[in-house]
Amino acid sequence: MRIAAKLSLVFSLLVAAATAHADGLVERGRYLATVGDCVSCHTSRNGPPFAGGRVVPTPFGGIPSPNLTPDRDTGLGAWSADDFHRALHEGKGHDGESLYPAFPFTSYTKMTRADTDAIFAFLRSLPAVRNPRTDTTLRFPYRMRSLMAPWRGLFFDAGEYVADPKRSAAWNRGAYLVEGLAHCNECHARRNSFGAPVTDPILAGGIIPVQNWYAPDLSMGVNGGLAGWSEADVVSLLKTGRSPQGTALGPMAEVVMRSTQHLTDGDLAAMATYLKSLPAREPRPMPEPIANARELATRGEAIYAKQCAGCHAADGRGKGTAYPPLDRNPSVLDPTGINAIRIVLNGGFAPATAGNPRPYSMPPFSQRLGDDDAASVVTYIRQAWSNKAAAVSPNDVRAYRSVPGD
Known part of the structure; x- marks a missing residue:
């Protein structure tokens, strides 16, 4: 009986260990x-x-x-x-x-x-x-596997991530998450004509196809999309959906809500460490200037004072943690102007997170502002204060007015 009891105990312990595993x-x-x-x-x-x-x-x-x-x-x-x-x-x-x-x-x-x-x-x-899965709507010949x-x-090159022995454990963890599991480059890169993400340089920003949002360059170095950000700023954005530098909007708001807010502080810090190491970027060539850019900006300044300054402040620095700054904000400075146009027209809706459970949202202005007025105010905020981005035209606004908001 003693032997049977011992065997039963061992078996129970093994079952418990297997269940726990x-x-x-x-x-x-x-x-x-x-x-x-x-x-x-x-x-x-x-x-x-x-x-x-x-x-x-x-x-x-x-x-x-x-x-x-x-x-x-x-x-x-x-x-x-x-x-x-x-x-x-x-x-x-x-x-x-x-x-x-x-x-x-x-x-x-x-x-x-x-x-x-x-x-x-x-x-x-x-x-x-x-x-049951429904069929794709891929056009010929793209549906041909x-x-x-x-x-x-x-x-495509298959292969597991190989740690860099010259880097810290935190850097390697961040690289593994950013480049692999979190698949950040799938959005934060432009795509070639065959639909493949461009990886050189990595995470250099690009328009998300069909969704028509610009996912910014994630370099925190000179001329990078996150230039001037600290690692703490990156962690704050990923954890709460807001930071002193800006707010997660558009597709990134869903990523923060469903994914990054739930990551451990250690993993978020590792991702920020990796992003901090991305190289500086070459200055982007400015597009051809719009003929009436100065007129648009002058007109936009008056619209901003009436419609926007109450929340974002006359100096574009925002107010407290509720209203994000527009000065040096990546959503304002993206090279295409898409994000700023869409936010002005359709509003901006930050994610609800444990760290920011009742976020402030920006109302849409598509009914208040025509194409000329929207182009004017977007041009103004892209060129006011320390911002030095290209003007947008009424035609640019018109192209995205019919794009659904979030």
């Missing part, structure tokens, strides 16, 4: 899936989390996101951990088909096997949801 793996996977913001793309409007169906827009057509729940027929129920790792590391599906690069395997390839296994364990723990072979040969 499995629970720990699932929780780690939950955190990593949050870092990767998987839920944003893989959840349709008002749909079950991770059940897919949200259409990812591309210049070549729409691609519905797949179901990541463990439903055997429509989700990952028939997948193995090897299958899942191959999808993230190599961009290959369950049956070996090439995945379209709207799924950012070009970044996820840097992930370790331990991390992909943890995410898979988390996804397997979700309730199974039956949600056979074309992915030359695309992969030109624009």
Whole structure:
């Protein structure tokens, strides 16, 4: 009996240890899936989390996101951990088909096997949801998966992240997150005519296709999009959606709400450390000047004093933590003027976060300001105080007036 009791105790301890390990793996996977913001793309409007169906827009057509729940027929129920790792590391599906690069395997390839296994364990723990995938609306010939072979040969190099021994552990952790799991370059880079993100220089900013927002250059060095920011400013923006330098708006607001606010302080600090190390940028060439730019700015100054200064202050420095500064604000200074135009027309809506649960929002001015007035006030704020960005024209405003807001 004593031997039986001892065996029973050992068995119970082994079961408890295995359960604790499995629970720990699932929780780690939950955190990593949050870092990767998987839920944003893989959840349709008002749909079950991770059940897919949200259409990812591309210049070549729409691609519905797949179901990541463990439903055997429509989700990952028939997948193995090897299958899942191959999808993230190599961009290959369950049956070996090439995945379209709207799924950012070009970044996820840097992930370790331990991390992909943890995410898979988390996804397997979700309730199974039956949600058959709909067809893409990709135009011919872009829907031909056979074309992915030359695309992969030109624009994809598989391989896990390799730590730089000359850098600190924090820097390497930040590089792993920014370049890999958080896939920041998928938005913060321009795309070539084949839809591949430009990685040289990395994180140099670009227009998000179809969404028509400008994701800024993330360098904090000279001429970078975050020049003048401190590492604490970056952490504050990612944690709360606001910083002394500006507020997360547009697509970045969703990233902060669903993903970065939930990251550990250590991971946020590591990401900021990595971004701080990005090299300075060459000065951007100024576009051809608009003939009546000075007239627009003069007119815009009066509009700003009447419509904007009450919140953002006459000197463009904002007021307290509620109203962000416009002087040196990356959303104001983006090289295209898209962000400032869209925010003036459609309003600005910061994310609700634990650190900023009741954010102030900016109302839309599309009904108050015509194209000439909107162009004037945007031109003024892009050239007032220490700002030195190009003017925008009424035609620029007209092009984005019909673009839906957030």
